Amino acid sequence: MSAKLVEIEPRELKFTFEVKKQSSCAVHLANISDQYVAFKVKTTSPKKYCVRPNIGIIKPKSTCDFTVTxxxxxxxxxxxxxxxxxxxxxxxxxxxxxxxxxxxxxxxKDSGMYIEENKLKVVLISPPHSPVLLPVNGVSKQEGSYDTSIQKEKMLSGIENLPPTHKLSKDVEDPPKVVEDMELSPSNDVINSPTKYVEPRLVKDLEGTKLKSLKDIEELKSKMNTLDSELIEAESTIIKLKEERSTTIQEKERLKQELAVLRRKNGVRRVQVGFPALFVCMVALTSLAIGYLLRV
Incomplete structure (x- = not known):
């Protein structure tokens, strides 16, 4: 199958680039076939961009849009x-x-299905600088002179200067919202501004986190001490149980010996009970002799 499936507009992703700011670009897909078409969006820098949606289904002769941020x-x-x-x-x-x-x-590619691939390039565009006119004592004053001078320096040197400090601090107060997506979702780490200004709220949060960490450490130490004491008690209990077991074994052996002695004594007594056979014979003979003499 070689027929074209989708048409893409635009063929280049153009982003208005500004430091510390997000930029979005919409892409329009049109299914020009008579069948259902599934699409998937990939990028060489998945941590830098967020695509919504990055997969989808386009019905025949229908369209679908996705946004790249x-x-x-x-x-x-x-x-x-x-x-x-x-x-x-x-x-x-x-x-x-x-x-x-x-x-x-x-x-x-090894699924055996026809896969149409379209590559799009990324183009960065400088933001337009429009001066703001503010009336001062009835006379309009151009406020964007500082930005204009920065733009001139950029055009002369070819290097973009950093924005003013107050602008950076504003960007720190309102960080960009990180949009979660599927496999093309960017990292959740928010990059801080390279300015020396530190917000009091941030310092307060850091101090609170530090105090909480110290409290957690103290609680862990107390729990460890409790566990150590319980372990020592368990060891002493085990030692006592071992001693009691040894004593029980010794007592058992002593009882066995006493029982053997008693059994031997009972055997001797059973042998001595009754008259010996020789004594019985002598008595019988004596009785016969006495009877015979009495008859005579």
Whole structure:
């Protein structure tokens, strides 16, 4: 199968780049075939971008949009050049397929299915600087002179200067919201501004965290001491039980010996009970002799 499945607009992802700010770009997909088409979005920098949705189903002759968000960056790239790329894979699926039915194996090259791939480049655009006119004593005053001078220095040197300190502190107060997604979701770590200003609220939070950590350490120490004392008591109990067991064994042996002695004594007594056979014979003979003499 070689027929084209989807049309993509735009062919380049253009982001208005500003330090410490997010930027988004919408992509429009159109299914020009007569079948259900599943798509998947990949990128060379998954921690830098967030795609919503990064997978989906497009019905025949229908369209679908997804949004690519570039997370806030600490500094601008050299000469505003970006080598990041996006890959949009699309393949034909059976009628009635839903997003829950999409699996990674559908887009594997060894699956035997036709997979259409479209690559999109990333283009960074400098933000437009529009001066703000504010009336001062009835005369309009141009407030963007400082930004204009920065823009001139950037054009002359080719290097973008850092924004003013007050702007950085504002960005620290309102950090960008990190959007969670599937496999293309960026890191949840928020990059702090490289400014020397530290908010009192942040210092207070750090102190509270430190105090909480110290309290937790003290509780752990007390629990360890309690466990040590219980362990010592258990060891002493085990020693006592061993001593009692040894004493019990000795007492048992002594009772066995006494029982053997008693059994021997009972045997001797049973032998001595009654008259010996010789004595009985002598008595019988004597009785016969006396009877004979009496008859005579």
């Amino acid at each position: 570039m997370q806030a960056q600490r500094s601008a790239p050299s000469e505003m050049q970006c080598k990041d790329k996006f890959l949009i894979q699309s393949t034909v699926v059976s009628f009635g397929t839903t997003e829950e039915d999409i699996t990674p194996g559908m887009f594997a």
